[in-house]
Amino acid sequence: MSAPVNYGSNLSMPVAILKGRTGYLVVLFSLFLLFMILVSLSMGYVQIPISDILSILTEKFFGDSQTAKAANEIFFTIIFDVRLPRILTCTLVGAALSISGALFQGILLNPLADPYTLGLSAGAAFGASIAILLNLGAAFVSVPAFAFTGACLTLFLVIFLSYSSKNPLIGFSSNNLILSGIIVGAILSAGISFLKFIANEQVSVIIFWLMGSFASKTWPDVLIVASFLLAGILISLFFARDLNLISLGAKSATSLGVNLKKVTLILLVTGSMLAAICVSVSGIIGFVGLLVPHMVRLITGPDNRKLIPLSMLTGAFLLLFADTVTRAVLPHEIPIGVLTALTGGPVFCWIFKKSRFK
Amino acid sequence: MKITLHNISFAYDHEAIIKDLSCSFVPGNFYSIIGPNGSGKTTLLDLISGFLAPCKGHVDIDQRRIPAWSKTEIARKIALVSQDYAINFPFFVKEVVMMGRHPYIPRFSPPSKKDIKKANKIMMQCGIQHLQNRKINELSGGEKQRCVFARALCQDTPILLLDEAFSSMDIHHTLQMLHLIKQAVKNKNKLVINVFHDLNLASSWSDVLLILKQGRIKAFGRSGDVLTQPIIKEVFNVDSIIEYNEHVQAKQVYYPPV
Numbered sequence: 140m141s142a143p144v145n146y147g148s149n150l151s152m153p154v155a156i157l158k159g160r161t162g163y164l165v166v167l168f169s170l171f172l173l174f175m176i177l178v179s180l181s182m183g184y185v186q187i188p189i190s191d192i193l194s195i196l197t198e199k200f201f202g203d204s205q206t207a208k209a210a211n212e213i214f215f216t217i218i219f220d221v222r223l224p225r226i227l228t229c230t231l232v233g234a235a236l237s238i239s240g241a242l243f244q245g246i247l248l249n250p251l252a253d254p255y256t257l258g259l260s261a262g263a264a265f266g267a268s269i270a271i272l273l274n275l276g277a278a279f280v281s282v283p284a285f286a287f288t289g290a291c292l293t294l295f296l297v298i299f300l301s302y303s304s305k306n307p308l309i310g311f312s313s314n315n316l317i318l319s320g321i322i323v324g325a326i327l328s329a330g331i332s333f334l335k336f337i338a339n340e341q342v343s344v345i346i347f348w349l350m351g352s353f354a355s356k357t358w359p360d361v362l363i364v365a366s367f368l369l370a371g372i373l374i375s376l377f378f379a380r381d382l383n384l385i386s387l388g389a390k391s392a393t394s395l396g397v398n399l400k401k402v403t404l405i406l407l408v409t410g411s412m413l414a415a416i417c418v419s420v421s422g423i424i425g426f427v428g429l430l431v432p433h434m435v436r437l438i439t440g441p442d443n444r445k446l447i448p449l450s451m452l453t454g455a456f457l458l459l460f461a462d463t464v465t466r467a468v469l470p471h472e473i474p475i476g477v478l479t480a481l482t483g484g485p486v487f488c489w490i491f492k493k494s495r496f497k
Numbered sequence: 498m499k500i501t502l503h504n505i506s507f508a509y510d511h512e513a514i515i516k517d518l519s520c521s522f523v524p525g526n527f528y529s530i531i532g533p534n535g536s537g538k539t540t541l542l543d544l545i546s547g548f549l550a551p552c553k554g555h556v557d558i559d560q561r562r563i564p565a566w567s568k569t570e571i572a573r574k575i576a577l578v579s580q581d582y583a584i585n586f587p588f589f590v591k592e593v594v595m596m597g598r599h600p601y602i603p604r605f606s607p608p609s610k611k612d613i614k615k616a617n618k619i620m621m622q623c624g625i626q627h628l629q630n631r632k633i634n635e636l637s638g639g640e641k642q643r644c645v646f647a648r649a650l651c652q653d654t655p656i657l658l659l660d661e662a663f664s665s666m667d668i669h670h671t672l673q674m675l676h677l678i679k680q681a682v683k684n685k686n687k688l689v690i691n692v693f694h695d696l697n698l699a700s701s702w703s704d705v706l707l708i709l710k711q712g713r714i715k716a717f718g719r720s721g722d723v724l725t726q727p728i729i730k731e732v733f734n735v736d737s738i739i740e741y742n743e744h745v746q747a748k749q750v751y752y753p754p755v
Contacts, residue, residue, distance in 0.1 A: 395596060396572030
């Protein structure tokens with residue numbers, strides 16, 4: 140006796156979500172992001188006027204690529220071979236880390252969770268360290284591939300440790316996941332220390348990788364992060380409402396028709412894959428996944444259907460801002476992971492103090 | 498909408514919590530499950546709601562076993578007010594109540610006018626409409642519990658399971674909520690199964706009492722029949738005086754000081 144449900148309205152999915160205030164905010168934040176990308180393109184060792192960028196971009200995409208290149212070959216090369224891949228990778232990583240953070244905070248019912256709570260960063264770092272130590276770094280893909288594999292293995296281990304088939308209250312409970320993550324993370328950190336210890340002269344390569352960087356990113360990096368991000372967005376928006384219900388507690392969510400085990404597992408894997416691809420491509424960039432959903436929650440409230448798209452745009456904007464500062468403003472490039480922690484940390488303290496004890 | 502339990506047993510590990518238990522619950526009745534701590538009351542509700550699956554036996558809703566129903570179908574038949582009413586994120590009260598409409602709203606649609614009307618009406622009935630723009634985590638325990646109760650009512654199901662749903666409410670609101678569900682049982686032929694610790698309220702408000710001890714049914718019937726001094730002594734290990742009370746028109750339990 141199931142009531143007739145109008146599944147046709149699913150087709151208008153993004154429209155329905157984006158109606159009203161959230162829709163305006165998404166448009167507004169997207170414009171900010173586009174503006175930031177243009178500004179970032181123009182800044183650097185060679186200053187390129189925004190008007191030149193616009194004309195080169197329009198010529199490239201709406202006109203003839205050769206004409207665009209011929210008009211100003213230096214600017215064209217700087218934009219398309221150097222700056223744009225880095226800027227887009229950075230933007231996509233910021234978006235992916237923020238979605239991942241929002242997902243983890245929702246699944247773990249803990250606003251202090253972030254993409255690395257389950258020890259994924261340690262797993263990725265361990266994988267990368269092995270690749271560097273074995274001197275596989277020369278082969279272009281191997282460090283990211285090892286890092287990604289390390290993060291995936293960590294995720295499987297954490298899921299295995301925190302799973303119980305018998306008791307749905309205990310299996311995948313946030314406490315279990317967090318504890319398993321901390322245990323696995325601690326073991327892997329010790330493993331990384333050991334690898335550094337035996338690495339001799341390569342220790343600096345490991346340390347530098349761990350601090351994260353967007354320097355010399357290429358178009359393949361952009362494509363691979365973009366494809367993960369696209370899948371991540373679709374999955375997390377599809378389950379955003381279930382994620383809201385999960386915050387009511389396991390029993391209440393189940394009684395409202397949420398398949399708790401399935402949704403938790405899917406979102407856990409989604410969040411982890413997003414984090415894993417980010418770490419593999421750009422090293423460990425902290426605080427974005429923790430901080431951004433917090434900031435956005437002050438604007439949207441905890442509803443994940445609004446939180447996830449806006450976190451994505453905000454994270455992309457902020458990480459690009461940080462990367463532009465370190466690339467084009469500071470006299471020397473600081474590793475982006477260090478910069479986000481140094482600036483994000485104090486901001487987080489302020490938000491924490493403000494929202495907890497008002 | 499009838500619920501039947503066929504010889505169900507359940508254990509988390511070795512020790513059985515529910516032992517070979519069979520009974521049926523029929524619509525138009527207000528059932529209360531009473532029993533000491535750890536007697537399996539909450540586990541029994543979890544088995545009925547499908548949150549837990551029995552190790553042996555099966556639970557049927559309308560002669561059809563629970564695993565055969567989809568999650569959404571069950572969500573349109575059974576609503577649950579769980580003991581644990583903590584909500585970790587600062588949702589507005591009206592958002593929490595609207596979550597009760599989840600089984601009826603297609604995934605990407607906003608709530609319909611009918612859903613909004615329903616939620617407003619129920620917030621009015623539960624006396625929380627003045628709280629609707631407050632954040633749920635800023636409310637007192639009793640207020641939170643009323644919001645969770647309203648969410649379950651909003652689910653508009655023929656079966657309502659209450660697990661100590663009144664534990665933090667004051668007596669005024671407890672009676673108000675009891676009155677609401679009693680009316681729904683009488684007028685809309687709903688089925689309510691309620692876990693209670695207050696024997697006197699259980700006796701005066703329920704149609705049928707189910708007394709549980711160590712995972713087995715000790716007594717199942719009208720409170721006038723099952724509420725007796727020897728049963729209370731056996732189940733709860735307390736001395737009591739039980740007599741019919743004219744004012745509430747039901748048996749009441751008194752505990753003489755030792």
